[in-house]
Amino acid sequence: MSDRPVILSTDRLSRVYADGNVQALHEATIEVARGEYLAVMGPSGSGKSTLLNLLGALDTPTGGAVYFEGRNYGDLPSLDRFRAHELGFVFQSFHLLPTLTAAENVQIPLFESSHRAAARAARAAELLELVGMIHRAGHLPNQLSVGERQRVAVARALANRPAILLADEPTGNLDSRTAAHVLDLFDHLHRAQSMTIILVTHGDDVAARAERVIHLRDGRVWNGQTCEGPRE
Amino acid sequence: MYFFTFIFRNVLRRPVRSALTGVGVMLAVGAVVALLGIAQGFERSFAELFELRGVDLVVVRAGRTDRMTSNLDEAIGERLAELPGVQSAIPGLAEVVSFPEAHLIGVPIQGWPLDSPQFDDLSLQSGRRLRPDDENGVLLGLVLARNLELTTGQSIEIEMEPFEVVGIFESFNVIENGSAVMSLSRLQTLMDRHGQVSGFQVVLTPNDDKEVLRDRVRTAIAELRDEEGRPLKLEALPTRDYVDSVVQIRVARGMAWLTSSIALLIGTVGMLNTMIMSVFERTREIGILRAIGWRRGRILAMILGESLLLCSAGAVAGAVGAVLLTRWLASFPAAAGLMAGTISPAVILQGFVIALLVGVFGGAYPAFRGAGLSPTEALRHE
Secondary structure: OOOOOEEEEEEEEEEEEOOOOEEEEEEEOOEEEOOOEEEEEOOOOOOHHHHHHHHOOOOOOOEEEEEEOOEEHHHOOOHHHHHHHHEEEEOOOOOOOOOOOHHHHHHHHHHHOOOOHHHHHHHHHHHHHHOOOHHHOOOOHHHOOHHHHHHHHHHHHOOOOOOEEEEEOOOOOOOHHHHHHHHHHHHHHHHHHOOEEEEEEOOHHHHOOOOEEEEEEOOEEEOOOOEOOOOO | OOHHHHHHHHHHHOHHHHHHHHHHHHHHHHHHHHHHHHHHHHHHHHHHHHHOOOOOEEEEEOOOOOHHHOOEEOOHHHHHHHOOOEEEEEEEEEEEEEEHHHOEEEEEEEEEOOOOHHHHHOEEEEEOOOOOOOOOEEEEEHHHHHHHOOOOOOEEEEOOEEEEEEEEEEOOOHHHHOOEEEEHHHHHHHOOOOOEEOEEEEEEOOOOOHHHHHHHHHHHHHOOEOOOOOEOOEEEEEHHHHHHHOHHHHHHHHHHHHHHHHHHHHHHHHHHHHHHHHHHHOHHHHHHHHHOOOOHHHHHHHHHHHHHHHHHHHHHHHHHHHHHHHHHHHOOHHHHOOOOOOOOHHHHHHHHHHHHHHHHHHHHHHHHHHHOOOHHHHHHOO
16 A cells, blocks of 8 residues: 555445355455555455445445545445445446447436536547547447447546546456557556546456455455455 | 436337337327317307306206206296396206207207397308297207208208208307207197296396305295295206206216226326336346436436326327317217317316326336336346
8 A cells, every 4th residue: 555545445344145145245354545556356256346336335235334535435425426426337248328329328427417418418528539439429339349338438437527436347348459458548547647446357467457456255355375354 | 418318218219119108198198188178078068058148047946966857837937037136037948859860869959938138149141030920940050950951941850840940040159059949839839848948047137246146046046935835946056056067967077087097097007017117127227327326316207207208298199189089070960069179278288187197107116116226236137
């Protein structure tokens, strides 16, 4: 960790799923500095996506807590508003809305922040320019290549100028060349805009782009020799 | 992009399903507007017969459920006219006859005294007014004459007796245009109702406080007794109350609402089914919207908006269809004398309000279900 202020942290974060009593995450404690590029690695079922969902306020922990700039998520007045304004999500399967063009997809998060249609359109154009997709602004997702779709998804994630970008296997469905382009875009966002990025991956080459890597194994943070947190 | 654009695209995503749902709403709203429009149109036309002639009270037999077949002694008219506050009491006998050869059933025929001011409201298109020496003279309304294909001077058989069409008139009222008028005495003879009338139309003297005068006259009429002190059993109803109490109108209104309610129920179930399917199919998309920060309220507004958009489209098509259907029905001889072929804006507005209710009721459950989805569960949905 650097001397940068902590933007996101967890304290003994746990998540047990009621169906089957599966402990997906076990007392994980991590800290993420503002502007840090962090990769979360681990094999399938290690709890990476569960951790990302909890950090992204998409899910509720069964134990422990998540803090944004020192404030417990549970104390935030609206998690919807928090997600809309402070977090940007990039999914492995892009999750673009099929009936909307690239520009319109980017505008979707802006309904929660900008009431003017012209302002939404201008911001979408700006972001598509940033990700090199302005020439495809009027195309529907099924008219775009997978790499183009992911770039549009990144633009959508940036729509509300989030403090943190959360990416769940963002290159999982991309070929290596296209994946490199998307990761270059993340590098650019990190360097040029000092954006905090938390990226879940199981690829070493992807994780190598990050400043720091944490490993999960069986729902626990693993420091290379032993898992952090109590053993049962 | 506007929020509405997004809603519109979602509705167009499954065009056939949306179209079929819209057709369901269209039929429901069309049924409501057409049936209520016809019922209210008939009611309005019936009320006009009295209101546009300045009639304040209609006197009929008390306790009679079917007002149209009320039966009173014609001589009561003189006593009514003598009551303080009464300017005139005009007797009238109303019957219905049929002309099977022209496929006309239930044609109103009215008997008026030859000096009745009601004749002044008839605009003669041909021929002349009835005269005292017209033993078998009859006036035909314009629509009835057209339906019977008769002109002035031709003869017509009514209740198996021959009559001469002495004139053809046009009234301000569609029901009268589809009716026949003859002298009161001749209709009494024709129907074997000597000395009887259906009721009296009472016009009160001009007064600053008409409500008070009307109540006073109503009480006085209800208290009238014959020479032996027995009550005459009369009931004087304000025109609107009289129209509301007519059994045929109440039945028509009740049937219209009943049929409309069934149509609306079907429309609501159709909408509910469509929206539940739509939300189920888009569970993951809803999860994405929740993940990127859309509030539950916005998800709710989106799904309800889709439901309301479908209903609004159905309502517009249904209202247009109902107006055209009513016009078409009014062109049939059997209906031409009963309905004006127009639907009041209030009824169309009612149809739209009901369509919006279908949208809200049909969309509410799916909307709450969609808005209540947890983002992670929705994103996991296959």
